[in-house]
Amino acid sequence: MARFIARRLLGMVAVLFAISVIVFLIFNVIPNSDPAARIAGKNADPALIARVSADLGLDKPLPVQYLTMMKQIFTGQLMSYAKDRNVIQQIWDGVPATFSLCIGAAVIWMALAVLFGYMSAVHAGKFTDRALTILSLAGISMPVFWLAAILLYFLTFKVQLFPTGSYVPLTVGWAYHLILPWFTLAVLFVGFYSRMLRSNMLDAMNEDYVRTARAKGLSERQVRIRHVLRNSMIPIVTLFGLDFGQVVGGGAILTETVYNLNGVGLYAGEAIRSLDLPPLIGVTLFGAFFIVLFNTIVDVAYAVLDPRIRLGEAAPA
Amino acid sequence: MSAILKVDDLRVSFATEDGVVQAVSGVSFELQAGEVLAIVGESGSGKSVTAQTITGLTRAPNARITGSVTYRGRELNGLDDDQLRDVRGEQIAMIFQDPMTSLNPVYRVGDQIAEMIRAHRDVSKREAADRAVELLRSVGIPNPERRVRHYPHEFSGGMRQRVMIAMALALEPDVLIADEPTTALDVTVQAQILRLIDQLNRDRDLAVILITHDLGVVAEVADRVVVMYAGQIVENATLDETFYDPQHPYTWGLLGSLMRLDQSRTARLAQIPGQPPSLLAPPAGCRFAPRCAYALDKCHEPPALEARAGGNHLDRCWLDPQEKKSLRAQVIP
Numbered sequence: 001m002a003r004f005i006a007r008r009l010l011g012m013v014a015v016l017f018a019i020s021v022i023v024f025l026i027f028n029v030i031p032n033s034d035p036a037a038r039i040a041g042k043n044a045d046p047a048l049i050a051r052v053s054a055d056l057g058l059d060k061p062l063p064v065q066y067l068t069m070m071k072q073i074f075t076g077q078l079m080s081y082a083k084d085r086n087v088i089q090q091i092w093d094g095v096p097a098t099f100s101l102c103i104g105a106a107v108i109w110m111a112l113a114v115l116f117g118y119m120s121a122v123h124a125g126k127f128t129d130r131a132l133t134i135l136s137l138a139g140i141s142m143p144v145f146w147l148a149a150i151l152l153y154f155l156t157f158k159v160q161l162f163p164t165g166s167y168v169p170l171t172v173g174w175a176y177h178l179i180l181p182w183f184t185l186a187v188l189f190v191g192f193y194s195r196m197l198r199s200n201m202l203d204a205m206n207e208d209y210v211r212t213a214r215a216k217g218l219s220e221r222q223v224r225i226r227h228v229l230r231n232s233m234i235p236i237v238t239l240f241g242l243d244f245g246q247v248v249g250g251g252a253i254l255t256e257t258v259y260n261l262n263g264v265g266l267y268a269g270e271a272i273r274s275l276d277l278p279p280l281i282g283v284t285l286f287g288a289f290f291i292v293l294f295n296t297i298v299d300v301a302y303a304v305l306d307p308r309i310r311l312g313e314a315a316p317a
Numbered sequence: 318m319s320a321i322l323k324v325d326d327l328r329v330s331f332a333t334e335d336g337v338v339q340a341v342s343g344v345s346f347e348l349q350a351g352e353v354l355a356i357v358g359e360s361g362s363g364k365s366v367t368a369q370t371i372t373g374l375t376r377a378p379n380a381r382i383t384g385s386v387t388y389r390g391r392e393l394n395g396l397d398d399d400q401l402r403d404v405r406g407e408q409i410a411m412i413f414q415d416p417m418t419s420l421n422p423v424y425r426v427g428d429q430i431a432e433m434i435r436a437h438r439d440v441s442k443r444e445a446a447d448r449a450v451e452l453l454r455s456v457g458i459p460n461p462e463r464r465v466r467h468y469p470h471e472f473s474g475g476m477r478q479r480v481m482i483a484m485a486l487a488l489e490p491d492v493l494i495a496d497e498p499t500t501a502l503d504v505t506v507q508a509q510i511l512r513l514i515d516q517l518n519r520d521r522d523l524a525v526i527l528i529t530h531d532l533g534v535v536a537e538v539a540d541r542v543v544v545m546y547a548g549q550i551v552e553n554a555t556l557d558e559t560f561y562d563p564q565h566p567y568t569w570g571l572l573g574s575l576m577r578l579d580q581s582r583t584a585r586l587a588q589i590p591g592q593p594p595s596l597l598a599p600p601a602g603c604r605f606a607p608r609c610a611y612a613l614d615k616c617h618e619p620p621a622l623e624a625r626a627g628g629n630h631l632d633r634c635w636l637d638p639q640e641k642k643s644l645r646a647q648v649i650p
């Protein structure tokens with residue numbers, strides 16, 4: 001176990017390093033991405049651009065630029081090119097909103113997905129199943145920005161049931177302000193996960209051990225929950241870990257943007273729009289960190305859920 | 318001896334896209350207390366469906382089940398899952414063909430046994446766990462204190478089948494239905510499992526329905542043999558009668574295809590020509606007639622399962638019992 005975690009941590013560092021290099025290189029080959037030219041403004045004379053370049057250290061060779069940037073990240077001194085702001089501080093400020101959004105949405109999506117998937121599977125082919133199937137397909141098909149806009153229009157503008165977006169710190173209004181964003185972010189996953197759970201459960205119902213469970217004289221509920229659902233959850237939990245990492249690490253950009261939540265995603269969106277390298281690197285590494293972290297957690301959880309998996313034999317990260 | 322389980326005119330059919338498959342068509346037999354009844358037949362003869370229908374485990378939504386299954390006078394057919402709970406495991410326990418897949422891979426075997434005990438008895442987890450250890454010991458699993466904490470994948474096939482048997486015994490049922498319990502096992506392990514079943518039958522007076530296609534298995538443990546073909550019983554007799562005075566040509570075929578020690582090594586094994594009939598539209602008369610070398614004109618009419626050879630020896634064949642003796646001598650040396 002300890003060796004496994006050590007190996008995964010090492011793998012994590014390697015992945016983060018590779019990602020930072022790739023983002024850095026991509027940024028440098030994008031046409032018209034020279035920050036100096038953008039900062040100097042339209043029709044600036046070359047001398048000015050050169051001066052700005054020198055100020056930002058962009059006249060040095062690429063490896064040196066890269067190392068400087070990494071050093072700034074680790075000392076917390078990375079500054080944005082476009083705005084004179086500390087990137088690490090900005091990301092840190094966005095964390096509460098992003099985490100509130102993602103964790104809340106994850107709770108909603110897992111709870112509803114398990115409920116819907118279970119009901120669908122138990123009533124397979126009947127009305128409940130069909131209704132839930134249509135519902136989840138609709139959920140999967142609705143783009144986040146469209147759904148968010150529709151909800152905002154009807155529920156905050158027309159009916160004024162909910163407040164318009166923006167993040168409120170952990171106080172009375174916190175959950176109230178987040179209900180719509182949570183729901184928006186969760187819908188896609190509810191649809192997708194409940195479909196998957198339904199088919200997993202239908203497969204599991206034909207397993208021999210389920211027949212054994214019935215032959216043991218367990219109640220139908222025990223058979224369904226302890227044997228069918230329990231075994232069907234293994235792939236779902238795996239997927240959940242990956243998706244949650246991905247949502248925290250950037251998957252919520254659209255939701256945060258539409259609802260104007262000051263999270264990491266909104267910050268990332270701004271950085272992309274202004275082609276600002278330091279925030280881009282910062283946000284990308286932030287996202288990559290969580291994706292890799294949750295990958296590792298999934299691997300550990302997998303071994304707990306399925307005793308046939310032994311961590312000692314797991315593939316290296 | 319008295320019958321504790323009676324199956325009367327059991328019919329199971331499945332509605333499929335191609336038509337109605339009559340998996341079991343009118344099966345009747347009785348299981349006496351403390352008896353080992355073997356149900357023999359090839360794949361698709363309806364033996365497993367019969368066994369699973371007894372405890373209501375034939376659950377396909379397209380299945381249609383008629384007839385009667387009574388356990389100690391109580392009708393089981395038509396009961397729902399909740400009503401069957403106190404029968405399943407408590408009175409009639411089952412073990413299945415493939416011990417690799419019949420245990421849930423994510424729970425410790427001890428927990429799976431304890432789960433069954435606690436589903437029926439009001440005992441603490443601790444007591445149930447202790448009982449699981451005792452049960453594993455009683456079916457010959459070495460080191461049971463340690464083994465209860467292991468997962469199914471940490472057991473070999475034979476050991477898993479022992480776990481299944483231990484679980485089946487947990488509530489001291491009267492009847493054990495063993496659906497091809499040795500088919501997935503090595504020959505040496507098969508013998509061990511059969512000996513275990515045989516011993517349980519004798520020590521605990523446990524009545525056993527043993528489903529198998531292996532007459533060698535039958536010869537070792539059965540008291541009575543029911544031979545099934547194409548969803549029907551074609552012969553129902555004691556072990557000795559089945560082996561020494563078989564009445565149905567299909568039984569002859571099965572016996573003739575056995576390998577024998579006293580046979581010359583170069584002799585070819587006899588086989589039954591042809592294929593079992595489709596159960597979508599089985600032959601109107603005797604279902605075995607199309608493959609039978611001795612078929613008569615009369616075989617267009619379905620023969621009833623009757624005692625033609627006297628006593629309790631039932632068969633479903635129009636041939637004259639006297640004539641059979643000479644005919645079968647050609648098949649079975």
